[in-house]
Amino acid sequence: MLAYIIQRVGQSALVLLIVGLVAFSMFRFVGDPIDNMLGQERTAEDIDRLRAQLGLDQPFVVQYYKFLEGAVQGNFGVSYRQGRPVAEILLERAPATLELAMVSGVLAILFGIALGVFTAIRRDGLLANVIMSGSLIGVSLPTFLIGILLIYLFSVELGWLPSFGRGETVDLGGWSTGFLTESGLKALILPSITLGLYQMTLIMRLVRSEMLEVLRQDYIRFARARGLRDRAVNFRHALKNTMVPVITVIGLQLGAIIAFAIITETVFQWPGVGLLFINAIQFVDIPVMAAYLMLISVMFVGINLLVDILYFFIDPRLRADRSGGH
Amino acid sequence: MSDVPIPVKPKSRLRIALDSDLYYTFRRSPVAMVSAAVVLLLVLSAVFAPLIAPTNPFNPASLNLMNGFTAPMTPNAFTGETFLLGTDDQGRDVFSTILYGMRISLFVGVAAVFFAMVLGITLGLISGYVGGWTGTIIMRTADVQLTFPSILVAMLIFGIAKGVTPVEYRDQMAIWVLILAIGLSDWVQFARVVRGATLVEKNKEYVQAARLIGRTPGAIMLRHILPNVLSPVLVIATISLALAIIAEATLSFLGVGAPPTQPSLGTLIRIGQGFLFSGEWWILLFPAVTLLALALSVNLLGDWLRDALNPRLR
């Protein structure tokens, strides 16, 4: 087991190194940092001084190493656009995105699994078919349209919920939370539904197809042939086996939620890192893009690692060295 | 064909399917027929937009700012002109902008999927047939890329490409950059399927026979292996098309895609969103409905195609 985890951690580190290389290359080669940081009136000495100061005169590998060293310490340089340290801006905005992603993720997983199981068990039922058809619309409906639709309905027409922003937030030792005020919670409703809906649909469709596959297996037939109750067959035997492949995808979807937050944040002008990133792309603010890329990779890789480890507790076949089997 | 006797090659699955069951299930699936009709209608109206559209919305000469914000099917208060789907803030006919916008959306979608398909098939064939270090590197790259949602990859590529492009060319190049970004973000699916099938096929007798009679690897891959992977590739391409259209719309909506000078459906929705609160709903609604119809019908078609070619998955 330890060997397996070490191997996984090694792979994750490798992925991060590669992403780091991409981020660094962006930093180094896309647009000229000197151009970006110095104005029109610059002298040759200014350029040389800044070049030395930024370490651009050193060999590539050394620069890459320095970049990684900085990244590990949370130093991603200064935003071209805002002129403030990128890390500071990111930290300030992270709580908004994380809270939104958390609520959406929970919604997506809970409803996704429940509906997936339902539609698989009641495969030919009317309601299940209606849900399935609806889900196809959900997959075809771009996230931003869902957001606009919700805004139109609940903000413009009904006027029940706010259409942008986070509402009032409370500062808890540097973490600004919207969970504690009424307007904060209200502001969270539409964005989290918008963000969660697409992932929920994906999870639901996946759970359904995996579960249908599992329900075809011999051991399910054998469980039925032993007269086990439907509940036991569906939930103890089938659901557990369904979850094995589903968990990987759910892990990926959680990562995707953080990435898709970019869209939701734009629609709702939600002051998170996604909105920051999209503005950075528009203005080619490379340090912010690179930092965002690194930040999100760490999250993805972390989630993937967690998922891999979680498998150990679910699938006994992976615990091969556990007991004296054949 | 060569006159050297070689073992009979199995008919490709696609051929067999087209001959019999595919058409049969198509005729029996109302959903598939309706979706196909909608797709056909939309594609045709996009292709023939210059003939159908009442005005060319991007020809400044034909625009009249006085026509701005005309509601659908109601005469404009100043000019008395009537527009089927109304006009936007600059007096552009919404129906025409949709037709032209769809052209861009479809062009970007199809081109991106085609690019992804060619790239994915090529890399998949190479990594499956040649294997070794080359194959490992290709599939490792695919794995790393797959860790990230493709929309994010596309945004990133778009951002980088934009950074590399000189400022004065950015708007002109935006469409091509968009195709590149979406295509590069979507090749992995194709490569994986093709690689898997290649690994299976390359050890079959007929491929070995072809190798024995001295066919080159390139010829074997194209003539013998490729036909066997066409049906899953077709399914992935259809589903990818829906995803690519949505991706394009999303990027354009976010302002990192098609520029306002060459608006796609996503750009139009972005513009329309600004008028949601002031009551000019038609500027947003009609492009949105068009996009939804397009994405949904392509998706439904892809779904049906997957079921039809792969009955086990139903």
Add this chain to the structure above:
Amino acid sequence: MADPVLSIRDLSVEIPTRHGIVRPVDGVSYDIAAGEILGVVGESGAGKSMAGNAVIGLLNPPAHISKGEIWLNGKRIDHLTGDAMRRLRGKEIGMVFQDPLTSLNPLLRIGDQLTETMLTHLPISRSEAEKRAVAALEEVGIPGAAERVNSYPHEFSGGMRQRVVIALALCAEPSLIIADEPTTALDVSVQAQIIALLRRLCRDRGTAVMLITHDMGVIAEATDRVAVMYAGRLAELGPVRDVLTHPQHPYTHGLMASTPLASQGKSRLHQIPGAMPRLDAVPDGCAFNPRCPHATDKCRQAPVPRVSNGQAACWYPLVEEKVI
């Protein structure tokens, strides 16, 4: 003879398809008495498994029983549905599937799978069920049963897993076991052990067994009586000695002649010309007539009489002199 445990009367199963109705089981009747092993033999697609699935109520829709009766211990069960049928499964009828590698849920300990089955059917406590689980594994010959209850299926070999499957099928003490090709997926060396185990357990408990197989060797070794099926119909039914040594139906005869039995010293195996008809194209009259060397016009037109014990469904049953 006492009342049979299982009695099938004129059973038909139908599947509506795109090309019309297909009848994989067509007017089949047989009994199985307590402690008796009935072998059901035939080629794949002959309807032997389908009949077993009909008995245990696990036909996959749209397949359904269209005609006939199934009686279990004097109760009619073919019309039972839902929960009533579920209660019978495992409790009255046990089933053993072909492939032990896929029959066990890979994520549950085998002890849990055993106790769960017993607790579903028997009025016993969990600790009692756990005790019985160990006993059940011991009974099917799993060494170190007390520890192995906590193992997962992948920790057993194929033969051992089939023993676990048998333990599972028998743990609620059903009066009938349907064993559907229980040895087909196993190594030859293990096959004999599994057959011997099945025989011993059923003799000891007086369980009736429906042993579905295409392997004449298994039939010869394990069964008391044989039902030969062809294209969904019963071709011949009788005591195993008689059927094997004096087959009356030309199909059975062909089947015997094409089987490499150790006792026969034939150098060249016989082949039945042609193939079993597709179920949507069963010929009129006797289903076997296109392949039968003795077929006459009567065979091609008149439906053959249904068989009872010791008979063949044939207008011209073979008598001994006719054996080639």
